[in-house]
Amino acid sequence: MAERWSDLHRRLHQQLLHQRDLLPEGDPLLLAVSGGQDSMALTGLLSDLRRLHHWPLQLWHGNHRWRPEAEQQAQELQSWAQGQGLPIQIDCWAQPQTDEASARAWRYGQLQTLAQTLGCRRVVTGHTASDRSETVLLQLARGSHRRGLSSLRPRRTLGGSIELVRPLLGLTRSDTAQICRQLALPIWLDPSNSDPRFSRNRIRHEVLPVLEELHPGASGRISQLSERLAQEEEGCDQLLDLALTNLKSTTAQAQPALQRRPFTALARSNQRQLLNRWLAAQDISLGNAEQLEHLLNRLPPHRGPGQWDLSRGCSLQWNRDLIWLAHSQRSQPVQNDLNQGGSSATP
Known part of the structure; x- marks a missing residue:
């Protein structure tokens, strides 16, 4: 893949220099790639930054077998990755279920297994600030505790010593669209992302556009609020652990x-x-x-x-x-x- 540089490359590079334990230099990375805009932008950015951070990259794609065209899209994504010199593994869900929670559990289970096999400590996804703002609004509507409002964090344990890392939380969905245009990256659209039966899609297509019209930049500010809450939670957790010491018994x-x-x-x-x-x-x-x-x-x-x-x-x-x-x-x-x-x- 040809070397390219943009302001978004610079922003991500500086973030990774500031947070060196997010994607440590030289560590092998396992990228979850759906073929959609955000995951393709993630792939393009990290592939371009390899020369500075020296990561070996491995791609993974999960075919949920929900759509007739899923098999063809998986093959096209595989051909593209091979053309870029990026190794990729395609897994098919043997017994697909129709709910998002089951699909998410299957994806993360497959990723954890492959990461263990490859010796990768970091599984990387393309979640953005837009995803985080959607999560905050959904959690607010559900009456979540404050911890739920900060649930989409830059990193969390996936299992054992393996961490799930989200380095694009500082970017919005418009940023990933820009990267895909600048790098001429292919995108494989998933029609289910527009299906109003899924609550997240209604937040994305009906609620957030209204908030952006009323208060431009609302999505980014909601995401930043979640980040501040997450940081406050980390500090608070230390104090809570001290308090729990005096309350614990058996x-x-x-x-x-x-x-x-x-x-x-x-x-x-x-x-x-x-x-x-x-x-x-x-x-x-x-x-x-x-x-x-x-x-x-x-x-x-x-x-x-x-x-x-x-x-x-x-x-x-x-x-x-x-x-x-x-x-x-x-x-x-x-x-x-x-x-x-x-x-x-x-x-």
């Missing part, structure tokens, strides 16, 4: 627990943050803010013992002294006084 069965009375004596805002942090460390999510409030209303000691069903087949349980995490199948349902019918306390 049950008679040696299960991790929190001391109920000291915990509920704290301000409600601190209870929210501490409980989220404690459960997040155990890879458990509490759901949206409204559900969290219902749960906290049941934790004061005068409310007696109780149980709250969580994700991943677990439940939060409490007695007079402790709050702990248990497997739901091992516990007996406790009557829920949130509903007049007295059904199980499931959020």
